[in-house]
Amino acid sequence: xxxxxxxxxxxxxxxxxxxxxxxxxxxxxxxxxxxxxxxxxxxxxxxxxxxxxxxxxxxxxxxxxxxxxxxxxxxxxxxxxxxxxxxxxxxxxxxxxxxxxxxxxxxxxxxxxxxxxxx
Amino acid sequence: xxxxxxxxxxxxxxxxxxxxxxxxxxxxxxxxxxxxxxxxxxxxxxxxxxxxxxxxxxxxxxxxxxxxxxxxxxxxxxxxxxxxxxxxxxxxxxxxxxxxxxxxxxxxxxxx
Numbered sequence: 001x002x003x004x005x006x007x008x009x010x011x012x013x014x015x016x017x018x019x020x021x022x023x024x025x026x027x028x029x030x031x032x033x034x035x036x037x038x039x040x041x042x043x044x045x046x047x048x049x050x051x052x053x054x055x056x057x058x059x060x061x062x063x064x065x066x067x068x069x070x071x072x073x074x075x076x077x078x079x080x081x082x083x084x085x086x087x088x089x090x091x092x093x094x095x096x097x098x099x100x101x102x103x104x105x106x107x108x109x110x111x112x113x114x115x116x117x118x119x
Numbered sequence: 120x121x122x123x124x125x126x127x128x129x130x131x132x133x134x135x136x137x138x139x140x141x142x143x144x145x146x147x148x149x150x151x152x153x154x155x156x157x158x159x160x161x162x163x164x165x166x167x168x169x170x171x172x173x174x175x176x177x178x179x180x181x182x183x184x185x186x187x188x189x190x191x192x193x194x195x196x197x198x199x200x201x202x203x204x205x206x207x208x209x210x211x212x213x214x215x216x217x218x219x220x221x222x223x224x225x226x227x228x229x230x231x
Contacts, residue, residue, distance in 0.1 A: 006162070032217070043123075043208070043221040044163075093162055097217065108219060110155075112162035 003027055004096050006111030013084055014119055021079045021114045023094030029074040030096035034108060035067075038091040050077045084118045091115050121146040121213035125222035132199055133230050140194040140225045142209030147187045150212040153219065154183050154194050157206045166207075167194070199229045 003026040013019050023033055031052050036044040048069055049057045056069035068080040077096075081088055092115075095108035122145045132138050144152070150171050155163040167176045167183040169192070175184040182195040192211075196203060206226045210219040 034219075036221075041223070043223045044210075044219075045221075046218055049218070091160075095163075107151075107165070107168060108153075108217075109165070110163040113160075115160065 002098065002109045004094065004109045004111040006094055006114055008114060009112060010115045012117045012119065015085050016083055018080055018082045019084055019116060021081075021092055021094075023077045023079070023096065023111055025075045025096040025109070028096075028098055030098065031074060032097045033071060033077040034095045034097070035069065035077075035079050036093045036095070038093060044093060081116065084116070086118045089116055089118045121149070121211055121220040123209055123211055123220050123222040125209055125225050127225060128223065129226040129228075131228040131230060134199060134201060136199050137195070137197050138199055138227070140196070140207050140227070142192040142194070142222055144190050144192070144211045146211070146213060147190055149187060150217070152185050152192050153210045155208040155210065157208055157224065163208065201229045201231050203227060203229050
């Protein structure tokens with residue numbers, strides 16, 4: 001149980017285009033999902049917290065107009081990288097937190113990640 | 120602000136050896152401490168979760184401990200195997216919230 005699916009796993013795009021990444025909780029509902037970014041040989045850095053039905057909360061230094069997050073249902077959050085540039089090339093990972101279970105409320109389940117390469 | 124440090128950055132051991140990975144954190148108001156495994160180019164696999172009221176967790180050959188007073192956690196791997204080769208990440212919550220702050224990881228290589 002508690003599987004998080006992330007799609008696509010790898011995307012290559014031209015500079016200036018937009019890319020959408022999906023994060024789905026397959027067998028549980030997630031009121032909260034998180035988006036992380038990982039540059040080579042660096043740790044994961046939290047970009048934003050996505051709450052179902054409300055606006056995402058962005059971490060300091062993350063441009064909310066560039067990284068659009070939509071969490072329209074309890075099982076799906078999307079991250080759109082708008083007008084992507086080579087410096088946006090990175091590994092993006094989402095996680096989902098179980099809703100409703102007190103003991104498990106702070107456990108995050110992670111997707112397999114999306115490698116974005118902007119040419 | 121929570122900061123998480125992992126030492127060493129890389130470790131190479133022969134198969135069968137017992138080993139310890141270290142993680143230190145600055146904010147003792149930690150809610151959860153989690154250890155993950157990450158294979159090259161892949162996502163994260165959660166190994167062990169230690170909640171603030173706990174001191175250790177065990178799963179198979181893995182044992183993780185948490186000492187909030189000293190700001191340290193260790194991951195002990197017994198009888199290491201080549202399949203254990205991966206990067207191990209430690210993550211702690213920040214300021215009593217659910218936000219996870221990650222260390223840079225320890226890259227483990229277990230040689231046959």
